[in-house]
Amino acid sequence: MAGRLAFHYIHRESMLHRWDARCKLPALFLASVGILHMHEVALSAFSALLVAAVICARLPWNALLRDLKMWGLFLAVIFCLQALFHSGDGQRIVDWLPGGLDGLHRAALTCWRLLLILSFAAVFTAVTRPRDLQNAISWFLGPFPFLPARRIALMAALTPRFLPSILDRADDIR
Numbered sequence: 001m002a003g004r005l006a007f008h009y010i011h012r013e014s015m016l017h018r019w020d021a022r023c024k025l026p027a028l029f030l031a032s033v034g035i036l037h038m039h040e041v042a043l044s045a046f047s048a049l050l051v052a053a054v055i056c057a058r059l060p061w062n063a064l065l066r067d068l069k070m071w072g073l074f075l076a077v078i079f080c081l082q083a084l085f086h087s088g089d090g091q092r093i094v095d096w097l098p099g100g101l102d103g104l105h106r107a108a109l110t111c112w113r114l115l116l117i118l119s120f121a122a123v124f125t126a127v128t129r130p131r132d133l134q135n136a137i138s139w140f141l142g143p144f145p146f147l148p149a150r151r152i153a154l155m156a157a158l159t160p161r162f163l164p165s166i167l168d169r170a171d172d173i174r
Contacts (some may be wrong), residue, residue, distance in 0.1 A: 014055040016127040021136035028036050028124045032117045043112055050119050057127050067122040068115070075111045082107035130157045 011017075016024075035046060054064060086103030125130030141149035 003157065010063060010126045012058045012071075012127075014057045014127070016053060019127075021128050021132035022139055024124060024128055025133070025140070026137050028120060030118055032131060034115050034131050035113050035120075036103075038113070040109070043116065046113075049124070050116060052086065053120075063126070064119065064122055066173055068118055071118055075114060078114065079107045079111045082110050085141050085163065133157050142146070 031046070038046065054061065070123070083103045083106075085105050134153045136153075137156050138149045138153035141147050141152055
């Protein structure tokens with residue numbers, strides 16, 4: 001059962017696994033925000049960085065692809081909606097459809113960005129133990145006395161633990 005769970009920690013001895021979660025969490029946040037504003041060249045560089053991270057962490061490619069497979073339908077819907085309803089001044093593919101070549105380009109960029117963010121998130125969950133994530137969130141929220149830091153950290157750490165269990169149960173029911 002554990003082999004088909006999505007978004008779970010995979011124990012390995014690598015530099016990314018040893019990296020402190022207090023550094024990994026802001027790095028993931030900054031990369032995600034940055035990816036949303038990047039053009040093709042920077043997206044290509046971040047795609048290469050993703051491949052390097054997977055190789056460095058010695059993660060199995062099939063686990064990463066399995067984690068991202070469930071997002072395929074979501075990305076396909078986003079691509080179609082973005083391509084069809086982008087009102088650009090570019091050349092139209094079909095006269096009766098509102099979208100054109102500019103819409104296809106924008107849709108491809110949007111899906112590429114989302115796929116990179118999801119991939120980095122999958123790598124993050126694969127190299128970060130839930131307990132380390134809990135401690136990092138608690139550490140970041142500690143200076144705010146009006147926030148229940150331990151509760152928020154516990155909820156954030158339980159999500160990656162129980163999401164795979166819920167997905168596994170749903171698969172068993174199907």
